[in-house]
Amino acid sequence: MFWPSFLISPLKALAAGSAPAPCEVAEGACLIPLDKLQLGQCGLIQRLDLIDSDDKRLRTMGICPGRRIWMVRRGDPMVLKVMGTRIGLAAELAQQVTVEVCAPLYEGFDDAPATRVEREPGEPGGAGEPERPEA
Amino acid sequence: MTRIALDVLDSPKPSVSQDLTVALVGNPNCGKTTLFNILTGLRAHTANIAGTTIEQRVGKARVDGHDLQLLDLPGMYSLSDVSPEQKIARQALMGEVPGQRGPQAVLLLLDATNIQRNLLLAGQVLEFGLPTVVALNMCDLARRSGIKINTQALADELGCPVVAISARTGEGIPELCNALTLRLSSDEPNALPESLSACATCGGCPFRARFDWAEQVDKRCARRPVGDHDPRTAAADRVLTHPVLGIASFMVITFVLFATIFWLADYPSGAIEWVFSSLGGVVADALPPGDLNNLLVDGIIGGVGGVLVFLPQICLLFFFLSLLEDTGYLARAAVVTDRLMRRVGLPGASFVPLLSAHACAIPAIMASRVIENRRDRLVTILVSPLLSCSARLPVYTMLTALLVPSQPIKAALIFVGAYSLGIAAALLVAMALNRSILKGKAAPLLIELPSYKPPNLRNAALSMLDRGRVFLVKAGTVILLVSIGLWASATYPKSAAPREAVTMQQQAEQLEASGQTDDASQLRVQAESLTAAHGLSNSLAGQVGHAIEPAIKPLGFDWRIGVGIVSSFAAREMIVSTLSIIHGVGAGDGGDEMLYESMRHAVADTGTPIYTPATCLSLLVFFVLAMQCLPTSIVARRETGTWKWPALQFVYMTLLAYSAAWVTFQVASQVFESGAVG
Numbered sequence: 001m002f003w004p005s006f007l008i009s010p011l012k013a014l015a016a017g018s019a020p021a022p023c024e025v026a027e028g029a030c031l032i033p034l035d036k037l038q039l040g041q042c043g044l045i046q047r048l049d050l051i052d053s054d055d056k057r058l059r060t061m062g063i064c065p066g067r068r069i070w071m072v073r074r075g076d077p078m079v080l081k082v083m084g085t086r087i088g089l090a091a092e093l094a095q096q097v098t099v100e101v102c103a104p105l106y107e108g109f110d111d112a113p114a115t116r117v118e119r120e121p122g123e124p125g126g127a128g129e130p131e132r133p134e135a
Numbered sequence: 136m137t138r139i140a141l142d143v144l145d146s147p148k149p150s151v152s153q154d155l156t157v158a159l160v161g162n163p164n165c166g167k168t169t170l171f172n173i174l175t176g177l178r179a180h181t182a183n184i185a186g187t188t189i190e191q192r193v194g195k196a197r198v199d200g201h202d203l204q205l206l207d208l209p210g211m212y213s214l215s216d217v218s219p220e221q222k223i224a225r226q227a228l229m230g231e232v233p234g235q236r237g238p239q240a241v242l243l244l245l246d247a248t249n250i251q252r253n254l255l256l257a258g259q260v261l262e263f264g265l266p267t268v269v270a271l272n273m274c275d276l277a278r279r280s281g282i283k284i285n286t287q288a289l290a291d292e293l294g295c296p297v298v299a300i301s302a303r304t305g306e307g308i309p310e311l312c313n314a315l316t317l318r319l320s321s322d323e324p325n326a327l328p329e330s331l332s333a334c335a336t337c338g339g340c341p342f343r344a345r346f347d348w349a350e351q352v353d354k355r356c357a358r359r360p361v362g363d364h365d366p367r368t369a370a371a372d373r374v375l376t377h378p379v380l381g382i383a384s385f386m387v388i389t390f391v392l393f394a395t396i397f398w399l400a401d402y403p404s405g406a407i408e409w410v411f412s413s414l415g416g417v418v419a420d421a422l423p424p425g426d427l428n429n430l431l432v433d434g435i436i437g438g439v440g441g442v443l444v445f446l447p448q449i450c451l452l453f454f455f456l457s458l459l460e461d462t463g464y465l466a467r468a469a470v471v472t473d474r475l476m477r478r479v480g481l482p483g484a485s486f487v488p489l490l491s492a493h494a495c496a497i498p499a500i501m502a503s504r505v506i507e508n509r510r511d512r513l514v515t516i517l518v519s520p521l522l523s524c525s526a527r528l529p530v531y532t533m534l535t536a537l538l539v540p541s542q543p544i545k546a547a548l549i550f551v552g553a554y555s556l557g558i559a560a561a562l563l564v565a566m567a568l569n570r571s572i573l574k575g576k577a578a579p580l581l582i583e584l585p586s587y588k589p590p591n592l593r594n595a596a597l598s599m600l601d602r603g604r605v606f607l608v609k610a611g612t613v614i615l616l617v618s619i620g621l622w623a624s625a626t627y628p629k630s631a632a633p634r635e636a637v638t639m640q641q642q643a644e645q646l647e648a649s650g651q652t653d654d655a656s657q658l659r660v661q662a663e664s665l666t667a668a669h670g671l672s673n674s675l676a677g678q679v680g681h682a683i684e685p686a687i688k689p690l691g692f693d694w695r696i697g698v699g700i701v702s703s704f705a706a707r708e709m710i711v712s713t714l715s716i717i718h719g720v721g722a723g724d725g726g727d728e729m730l731y732e733s734m735r736h737a738v739a740d741t742g743t744p745i746y747t748p749a750t751c752l753s754l755l756v757f758f759v760l761a762m763q764c765l766p767t768s769i770v771a772r773r774e775t776g777t778w779k780w781p782a783l784q785f786v787y788m789t790l791l792a793y794s795a796a797w798v799t800f801q802v803a804s805q806v807f808e809s810g811a812v813g
Contacts, residue, residue: 087581
């Protein structure tokens with residue numbers, strides 16, 4: 001069954017992406033495995049259930065609780081964006097990562113919330129005096 | 136902001152002394168190699184870190200009139216021990232590698248287009264307390280995509296000088312050198328930022344606290360436009376990581392890559408062949424005939440030429456691989472091939488090394504370094520020599536000419552069959568290894584897809600020089616020694632000319648005396664060929680051939696092929712030249728066609744033909760699968776760190792080749808005897 005599944009799986013990957021994933025509701029938040037994120041959807045990483053070596057690999061790349069992550073391309077391997085970097089990730093790892101779906105869909109999957117740009121560096125609760133960024 | 140003096144490390148650097156070592160630390164893909172090449176130029180060399188197979192580059196950098204030792208550590212995302220490479224890099228940074236002094240200062244490279252993720256490593260490096268200077272690289276790319284970073288604010292946050300540079304364009308390099316000198320001339324410890332020192336002590340997930348810190352620092356120092364700041368990368372990835380289009384683009388790109396390499400390498404390889412054969416001719420004519428002449432011409436000049444002829448292909452392969460890596464495409468190739476490769480238990484990252492193995496297994500094994508996981512790397516190294524390399528081409532050509540003379544379509548099918556057999560064997564062996572001695576499955580894919588960048592010709596050229604040097608030093612010397620050894624074993628012990636040859640020479644003399652010089656010289660040539668064949672048969676190599684004949688008889692091989700197999704350990708194509716000597720076809724006269732003709736008519740002592748179709752098929756299968764290449768073993772030893780793996784590789788490949796050739800010969804003899812195939 002080597003070739004048939006090789007031919008079919010990309011088609012499956014293309015077909016996926018319409019049905020919204022059912023989510024486990026905990027304290028009002030919608031928790032789903034990372035691989036179930038829709039295209040362009042953002043997730044707030046909650047939990048990693050991986051063996052130690054894989055856990056560290058993911059965390060050093062930014063897939064770590066508290067980070068926001070965007071789905072750029074679904075499938076196996078999928079392409080995600082976290083901390084401004086694109087990452088290719090195998091589905092078997094993504095299945096072990098739980099994320100809380102974030103409602104807003106930012107343009108171009110950038111992880112910088114739109115509001116941040118309006119702030120000047122140094123202004124909100126920053127150390128030292130507010131400084132103008134270099135031109 | 137308070138300044139915390141660290142008393143853990145003493146820093147004895149009142150002035151910039153001559154033997155200071157500075158470690159260059161940074162994430163993968165942040166332009167570390169480019170900066171290293173700019174600072175050191177050609178005054179760098181690649182060396183293994185003591186006791187490991189992990190490489191580091193060391194170079195002398197001239198910074199403001201002072202010579203510094205610059206240490207290029209492997210790229211890493213954090214200092215936590217994830218891969219052995221990162222573990223070693225951390226030990227090198229801390230001065231824990233035996234026999235190597237730790238660095239006195241750190242040059243930390245951050246990617247300005249991706250500062251948040253880079254700050255994780257920055258935080259850990261700063262905690263070490265070594266004097267640190269931060270170079271904010273790719274500021275030209277950041278500027279172009281509208282990212283603004285306040286370097287002064289960042290310097291305050293990190294407690295060390297920050298210089299915006301672009302290693303690609305050379306922007307900011309003088310300022311960086313200034314900052315480095317200034318930092319090295321003061322023995323003040325780093326001012327560890329308070330926000331960061333809180334991180335180090337907090338419990339729970341250490342990464343989470345650090346990423347929170349990185350996010351805060353990023354928020355205070357950087358501004359970026361709304362939306363994707365790199366639309367071109369996003370657009371290119373829509374095609375290149377696409378499940379269907381991505382595979383198609385991958386095939387096109389690799390086809391163009393290899394076609395270019397083979398096409399370009401043809402010219403220098405042809406030139407090298409020409410130079411060495413002319414040189415051999417000149418030396419052969421200049422010196423009186425004898426052993427010294429033979430040693431120089433066949434042993435040394437032939438051996439050196441045999442090594443150098445592969446050099447253009449290897450250099451070009453590394454040149455183009457480095458270009459592709461610089462653009463960021465190799466990471467995408469790993470993503471699209473991962474799905475296919477994982478079925479046989481290999482990671483996507485092993486695809487490019489295995490592809491390179493079709494040129495030569497040696498660069499393939501050297502390129503397998505890109506595979507992070509040791510198990511995956513070992514499987515890749517073990518199966519690489521099964522793929523048909525270019526040294527097998529002359530052998531395939533010879534056997535195809537014997538099997539199906541002047542039938543191009545059938546010949547092409549045999550070539551396709553040989554290549555497919557190699558690929559199938561590599562995949563099956565990889566699967567078998569996964570289920571036996573290298574249990575486990577390929578490490579699931581996790582790879583950064585860096586932004587696409589224009590490639591750097593300087594990096595590619597330096598990588599090519601570096602790899603070419605490694606090939607010449609490590610493999611070349613072995614090939615040369617083996618060639619000389621084989622020459623000696625094919626020459627000694629010497630035997631007297633056979634009786635027929637002596638009679639022929641006497642006849643020639645008589646003919647010459649009667650004025651028939653043309654016939655005389657023809658007879659002389661025949662006599663010399665006969666003497667050469669007789670000499671080889673009685674030499675050490677010939678005796679080995681005779682000795683192993685019982686073992687290879689079931690495969691349909693006689694002692695002549697045995698000698699060819701023995702000689703092919705230096706390089707596989709050697710079997711062709713060995714067989715031409717045995718069959719009395721001197722090198723250079725008449726060429727390959729004459730060899731094929733004489734092989735077709737060659738008969739054993741019993742009068743039966745030696746090269747029957749069954750024997751040729753069996754020999755073809757044997758050469759597809761056998762590990763007939765000593766230089767590959769040497770390089771595998773270098774890359775795996777022990778003789779265990781190359782030994783295993785040799786044993787399993789020889790067993791595989793032997794059994795497959797045996798089955799082929801038995802089946803083929805039955806088929807051809809029964810007359811099913813004419």
